[in-house]
Amino acid sequence: MQFGIFSVGDVTPDPHTGRAPTDTERVRSMLTIAEHADAAGLDVFATGEHHNPPFVPSSPTTMLGYLAGRTTQITLSTATTLITTNDPVRIAEEYAMLQVIADGRMDVMLGRGNTGPVYPWFGKDIRQGINLAVENYALLRRLWTQDVVDWSGQFRTPLQGFTSTPRPLDGVPPFVWHASIRSPEIAEQAAYYGDGFLHNAIFWPLEHTAAMIAFYRQRYEHHGHGRADQAIVGLGGQVFLRKQSQRAWDEFRPYFDEAPVYGHGPSMEEFTRETPLTVGSPQQAIDRYGALWEQMGHYQRQLFLVDHAGLPLKTVLEQIDILAEDVVPVLRREAEARRPADVPSAAPTHAELVAAARAAGTQPAVGPATTGDRWTGRTAEDDLAAADAATVARS
Amino acid sequence: MTRSVVVISAGVSQPSSTRLLADRLAEAVVAALAGHGEQALVEVIEVREVAHEVVNATLTGFAGAALAQTQAAVAAADALVVVGPVFTAGPAGLLKSFVDTLDPDSLAGTPVLLAATGGTPRHSLVPDYAMRPWFAYLRADVVPTTVFAATDDWATDGGDRLASLPDRITRAAGELAGRVAARPTTARAGRYDDVPSFDDLLGGAGLS
Numbered sequence: 001m002q003f004g005i006f007s008v009g010d011v012t013p014d015p016h017t018g019r020a021p022t023d024t025e026r027v028r029s030m031l032t033i034a035e036h037a038d039a040a041g042l043d044v045f046a047t048g049e050h051h052n053p054p055f056v057p058s059s060p061t062t063m064l065g066y067l068a069g070r071t072t073q074i075t076l077s078t079a080t081t082l083i084t085t086n087d088p089v090r091i092a093e094e095y096a097m098l099q100v101i102a103d104g105r106m107d108v109m110l111g112r113g114n115t116g117p118v119y120p121w122f123g124k125d126i127r128q129g130i131n132l133a134v135e136n137y138a139l140l141r142r143l144w145t146q147d148v149v150d151w152s153g154q155f156r157t158p159l160q161g162f163t164s165t166p167r168p169l170d171g172v173p174p175f176v177w178h179a180s181i182r183s184p185e186i187a188e189q190a191a192y193y194g195d196g197f198l199h200n201a202i203f204w205p206l207e208h209t210a211a212m213i214a215f216y217r218q219r220y221e222h223h224g225h226g227r228a229d230q231a232i233v234g235l236g237g238q239v240f241l242r243k244q245s246q247r248a249w250d251e252f253r254p255y256f257d258e259a260p261v262y263g264h265g266p267s268m269e270e271f272t273r274e275t276p277l278t279v280g281s282p283q284q285a286i287d288r289y290g291a292l293w294e295q296m297g298h299y300q301r302q303l304f305l306v307d308h309a310g311l312p313l314k315t316v317l318e319q320i321d322i323l324a325e326d327v328v329p330v331l332r333r334e335a336e337a338r339r340p341a342d343v344p345s346a347a348p349t350h351a352e353l354v355a356a357a358r359a360a361g362t363q364p365a366v367g368p369a370t371t372g373d374r375w376t377g378r379t380a381e382d383d384l385a386a387a388d389a390a391t392v393a394r395s
Numbered sequence: 396m397t398r399s400v401v402v403i404s405a406g407v408s409q410p411s412s413t414r415l416l417a418d419r420l421a422e423a424v425v426a427a428l429a430g431h432g433e434q435a436l437v438e439v440i441e442v443r444e445v446a447h448e449v450v451n452a453t454l455t456g457f458a459g460a461a462l463a464q465t466q467a468a469v470a471a472a473d474a475l476v477v478v479g480p481v482f483t484a485g486p487a488g489l490l491k492s493f494v495d496t497l498d499p500d501s502l503a504g505t506p507v508l509l510a511a512t513g514g515t516p517r518h519s520l521v522p523d524y525a526m527r528p529w530f531a532y533l534r535a536d537v538v539p540t541t542v543f544a545a546t547d548d549w550a551t552d553g554g555d556r557l558a559s560l561p562d563r564i565t566r567a568a569g570e571l572a573g574r575v576a577a578r579p580t581t582a583r584a585g586r587y588d589d590v591p592s593f594d595d596l597l598g599g600a601g602l603s
Contacts, residue, residue: 131599
């Protein structure tokens with residue numbers, strides 16, 4: 001099971017000082033946070049994509065490309081990449097570029113965004129949100145899996161003989177997650193393609209999350225990708241932890257009370273009861289998150305929001321250390337102990353995707369590929385070392 | 396057949412004339428349904444009791460447990476009676492905020508009776524000009540007669556000798572009961588029953 005962090009990159013004043021970081025400071029703090037998470041041994045760093053203040057991360061692949069060179073083991077991802085308002089051609093190009101630069105140590109999570117005006121700013125109609133997500137992703141997949149694409153749809157200029165470059169690493173596209181909080185249509189989309197589905201549960205009662213996950217699992221099985229319990233599930237979460245529970249409670253409350261989204265709404269007592277926000281000791285986080293599988297089934301990725309609401313960088317780095325040292329090792333061990341052998345431990349890595357493509361025979365055995373990368377001549381077959389390693393690791 | 400009648404009362408004092416009117420309307424609806432051979436189960440929702448959760452839901456986008464329960468009751472209702480006080484020349488904002496938390500599809504087709512209370516008859520049209528558009532947007536089936544009770548209406552002759560409050564209550568309740576009796580029991584789909592299959596989604600995007 002993978003444990004990581006995701007950032008929305010909000011610029012929020014620290015309630016103790018009233019001072020907000022500049023955009024430049026906030027971008028650099030995100031880089032520091034990601035590098036720290038890598039060094040601490042967390043599995044995933046995901047950045048949001050936003051196009052309005054007070055959020056800074058407008059350009060995920062620029063950030064993740066830099067981090068690919070600065071980190072060693074962490075999977076770089078997004079939370080989320082806007083499938084609605086970005087041109088799918090640019091997504092295909094940028095994320096294939098990132099995949100090559102990161103040598104496959106990345107995946108991508110698609111979402112529709114939560115800020116209405118972003119649609120008109122990018123020339124789109126918010127009422128078409130679901131249809132944009134469906135059509136744009138259909139095109140994105142074709143751009144990654146077919147060398148030469150002819151396309152015509154409702155939402156973008158038709159394409160004739162278009163080739164998106166660079167071709168995906170080893171002829172295998174990045175693993176894709178779809179994220180949605182309210183829309184079961186997106187769970188259906190993820191299930192249809194056999195992609196991952198993440199529910200960002202941080203502002204929602206768990207009962208709602210469990211119902212959405214159950215629906216995705218059932219549809220995943222319906223569409224023939226495996227059993228419901230083998231579907232690839234991720235959850236968003238939120239913690240603030242100190243060795244002593246009361247200290248965590250006292251330290252976080254001023255940030256909670258002023259936080260964007262839920263500040264001035266429910267009390268911290270209500271919010272920690274009804275949503276997965278856990279404020280307290282590492283053991284309390286272990287108890288809470290270690291029990292989620294009872295409602296959600298065994299799942300593959302747990303992301304935590306730790307760097308928002310104006311928390312100082314130093315505090316955020318301490319939170320990462322507490323997660324990595326006192327929480328994640330226990331959760332990971334417990335998850336592995338109860339996981340059925342034929343349920344995936346984590347979202348597939350690049351090497352595993354290469355191995356799966358080889359096993360499924362979706363790539364030709366030898367020679368220049370027609371469905372692989374005809375420009376470099378590389379196919380999934382060529383990455384034998386990675387495929388072998390993955391095959392061995394899974395058996 | 397037993398019909399579920401949900402009464403939403405948004406009075407804030409205790410006791411309130413809004414609740415008084417709500418109870419009178421509920422009784423009249425039960426009697427009118429009996430005239431159609433229908434039994435009724437009345438559930439009264441005091442918005443005051445979920446007021447904090449209404450504000451929280453407005454700020455966070457999700458409903459706490461008690462509010463979620465009332466939302467479910469509203470969605471499953473065969474008939475709705477909505478009564479609010481008039482504050483500052485319009486329905487109480489608390490009532491509108493509660494309505495704002497409802498799933499926009501959860502009232503489609505539901506027969507609704509609108510009523511309001513106020514200090515003077517000069518606010519009599521508030522249910523029609525302020526509340527009716529909310530329920531038109533929600534595609535509810537709002538009956539033609541709305542009931543407004545000014546303080547004077549609680550006098551013995553109902554304030555208005557030609558169309559007294561009891562007369563207006565009876566007429567509105569009769570209209571509501573007629574709508575309810577003419578339609579099957581509300582059976583809302585399960586949470587995800589209406590989700591289109593992916594082929595339909597592709598069709599919606601023009602790709603099939």
